[in-house]
Amino acid sequence: MPSTPTPLLTRQESRRRAELGLPTLTTTPSPTTPREPSGSTTAAATAPPLLTALLSDSETDPDSSDSSDTPPIRQLLSLAKPSMDSLASQPFASVQVTKLKECPTLTAGRLDPLVLQSWSLACKRYQKHAAKTDAEIVSFVADAMLEPRLISWYQAGQARIDKLTLDAYLAELAQLVLEKNWAHKIRDSIISSRQHNCPFMDWKIEVENLNAILKTSSPTHALTNEGLKVQLEANLNKELKASLLNDPVLSTTLATWSIEAKERDDCIRAEDARTLRLIEANAAARASKRTERRDLLSRLSDPPRTSRTPTSEAGSTPRRNLPKLLDTEKALLNTHDGCTRCRKFYAGHRSPNCPMTAANTWPDAASYVTLTEAAALARCRRHPFATRHCC
Secondary structure (H helix, E strand, O other): OOOOOOOOOOHHHHHHHHHHOOOOOOOOOOOOOOOOOOOOOHHHHHOOHHHHHHHHHHOOOOOOOOOOOOOOHHHHHHHOOOOHHHHHHOOEOOEEOOOOOOOOEEOOOEOOHHHHHHHHHHHHHHHHHHOOOOOOHHHHHHHHEOOHHHHHHHHHOHHHHHOOOHHHHHHHHHHHHOOOOHHHHHHHHHHOOOOOOOOHHHHHHHHHHHHHHHHHHOHHHOOOHHHHHHHHHHOOOHHHHHHHHHOOOOOOOHHHHHHHHHHHHHHHHHHHHHHHHHHHHHHHHHHHHHHOOOOHHHHHHOOOOOOOOOOOOOOOOOOOOOOOOOHHHHHHHHHOOOEOOOOEOOOOOOHHHOHHHHHOOOOOOOOOOOOOHHHHHHHHHHOOOOOOOOO
């Protein structure tokens, strides 16, 4: 007869028997004996040790209230390579630091270059203040990662990862969690960045922060200080660039050049603000003058305006224009010392000296009648100095 396989006694089964006061399972059950809730099969007994451990940890008793603090290994393996949709819906991880001498914690969530930079700086500060050696620092910080797939990655290669230096651990972590060609994308963002209307120092700090991410996680793609200075000079706005070209800066280092460029940019912005205030004040003054009452001189200097006679509610009659002088009328006015402007006989003046000329007025067209010889003789008899022309 074939030998009866010995069932596997799992850790959870041992804890359950110890809590219930049951004797330790040492005898081999008969083939008709029912399988325990956590049971084991022949395949489980003959399986390799690693697979047996995975199966025993994942098959738990549904009636047992005892639960482990760590998630099951099979669950960790299922989260080791989640789908892209689940990764995109995850919130970003964060770095939690309580004290400088205590190990920082990386919470569960997605990792981007900015989160990875924060984690790198926190690990280096912890190594400095806690006086951890290069041989032991990785074993502390790697154990503080709470993302399930990173826990699975660390547990699968703990012996190898603990021997890495901190820089090597961070480089491998970046290769694991960051998308492909992320460093090229950040470098392209730095190269294509323009100042436009942004203050110089704010724009410079933004570009330096992107370059600092490359220095931390991908040093080969980072720009040097000289390269960063050339990049900033090439992408200044036209006003600041013209100022630096007309009056070059003697400083050659990035720090001193940035201070001089900031001072030039501040002066340009102050002048622009002053010009804008003057334009606004001028516009306000012009608007207020339109509402002020104009004096007599300003009204006389304006060109004459065509006046319109008021119309009645029932209707209006078309305006009559003063008729042009006839040749006979001109002859009568010349004969009887008349004025061609006011069109009166024996007026005592001529057109240049006429009061209507000074007042820029004309005789009333509505009451005007054509000049005749009879009207001239009637005026001659009434005028004391016109007897020489009277019949």
